Amino acid sequence: MQNKPCLLLFLVLILSCFIAQILGNKQSQALARLYKSKLKEGAGINTSQFEAILHANGAKIHPQEGLKEKNRIDSLPGQPHVNFSQYGGYVTVDKEAGRALFLLLFC
Structure with a gap:
């Protein structure tokens, strides 16, 4: 009598897997x-x-000279030596709301 609910549950489980x-x-x-x-x-x-x-609104585009080397990352903590350049920095999305994204680029 106790095996019937377990058997029914097992059959429902098998049927749902097939479906x-x-x-x-x-x-x-x-x-x-x-x-x-x-x-x-x-x-x-x-x-x-x-x-x-x-x-693009020309008033919101700022000069980019020298920013590439300023944003270069020599190595990340715990990272072994790598053979590519890494850059990281914040990109302002909405200055009024104070929203920015942090981007990590590998070249």
Whole structure:
């Protein structure tokens, strides 16, 4: 009598695993069809050249001379010697709100 709830729970678990596997296969097949349709030549995807529009306010662009070497990082704590240059620094996103991002670049 006590084994019936455990058996029922086990069967529900096994059934849910099968359902998840079947639905996962359907999703992956749909994604594969989407990728293949985009790769076809007559897919209707606009591949013409476009002209980028610069939306930069000249008053907010500050001089950049000398900042590259100022932001260069020789090594990070605990990091072994590396054969590439590392740069880090803050980029102001919204000066009024005091928001900035810290970027770490590897070249």
